[in-house]
Amino acid sequence: MEAANYPLFFIHISKTAGSSFRVAAERYFGKEHVFYDYGPKANETNPDIRTLDYEKRDRYAAGMKIVEKAKFLTGHINHPKYAPFIPAKNAITFVRDPIQQVRSHYEHFTRHHRYKRSFTEFVNEPRFKNVQYKAFQGTWPDAIGFIGLTERYNESLALINKMYSIDIQGLDINKNTEKKSSSYELSDEEIALIKKHNKEDFKLYEYALTRFERQKLAIESDTPFIRFGKTNMAASDEGKMIKGWAADYNSQSPVVIDVRVGKKKIAEIPASEYRSTANERNIHRNGFVGFSFTYPKKLKNGEQIDFFAKSSGELLLSDSIGR
Missing domain, CATH: 3.40.50.300 (P-loop containing nucleotide triphosphate hydrolases)
Incomplete structure (x- = not known):
């Protein structure tokens, strides 16, 4: 390390x-x-x-x-x-x-x-x-x-x-x-x-x-330790999208996240959005560690959507569609 x-x-x-x-x-x-x-x-x-x-x-x-x-x-x-x-x-x-x-x-x-x-x-x-x-x-x-x-x-x-x-x-x-x-x-x-x-x-x-x-x-x-979690969002958005954060303290590059439904990859997103809490708490990259993803309308209610760290393959978060 x-x-x-x-x-x-x-x-x-x-x-x-x-x-x-x-x-x-x-x-x-x-x-x-x-x-x-x-x-x-x-x-x-x-x-x-x-x-x-x-x-x-x-x-x-x-x-x-x-x-x-x-x-x-x-x-x-x-x-x-x-x-x-x-x-x-x-x-x-x-x-x-x-x-x-x-x-x-x-x-x-x-x-x-x-x-x-x-x-x-x-x-x-x-x-x-x-x-x-x-x-x-x-x-x-x-x-x-x-x-x-x-x-x-x-x-x-x-x-x-x-x-x-x-x-x-x-x-x-x-x-x-x-x-x-x-x-x-x-x-x-x-x-x-x-x-x-x-x-x-x-x-x-x-x-x-x-x-x-x-x-x-x-x-x-001696492998990357990805830190992550959900961040606040409106209650009306629950089940329709996700907001979160992810960071690798050993890299100044944003964590890249693979979004999957089952075994199918449906998106790739960087954790590079600004989060004020991350900036105020001196967490990483001046607060630019956030990500958000709106669930595709073609997905059915109840389907599980998973978010993986591309670099390590670790499952970070899971959510289910609920419109």
Whole structure:
């Protein structure tokens, strides 16, 4: 894989092995090249960020200072905050089984933040709901450079090192030493409550499991990893057309998409349309990664239409005609 330009941007989601990764990154890059942003009151927050962003409220100046000096940026911050300064391909995060993440988050708050309420009250508080999903804040998940899995931390770290041509070593810190097993045991009622209040986190985690295998295959075989997804369109257009995006971060050429019905190819389209979200989130090609396709009238209702990446033959999206 092609090495990334610095800085790397690690989105540290609470209780997903982020502390181990950030400390290991500091040892690799050196303290002077690692910038932290954990808010204006945190001792870890870089002085330049505290002064320029939080005191002078000049995020542009803070961002330019990061680009100038940092090789690694991290904090409990969402992706859009620094997206204008750092390409999405350089963004890294870890996600975790929401059941374990929520319980671990609660235990952390009781130990380190003097949280006195019950676990049920914790789960019901809005600020603790879908915290993993909130870290993306409108960025298409597939645009993030690498999404690791806490449960497969060492494997994730090896893939990160290969993808970005770095050599961060594994560490194991900030764990609950009072926990007797590797995972928390919760009652059926507690699990049901977590599922009720963290639906977006569960969707994200299921997506990340599939995405991990796709990206692992691409990294290990040194083949293109095509990122893709649907984009917003009018409800009245559903079943009549599709709008989406696709990008290959290792190429400045648009991804070419083969459109097929069954085994028959009916069109070939480039993902080269402008998408404002892609531009705002610094995803690729200044936002020119979109595609749209209106379904031919000769196709019958219920017929399936498939969209493949021409370069790899990978099935990206499927839809069905429904006028």
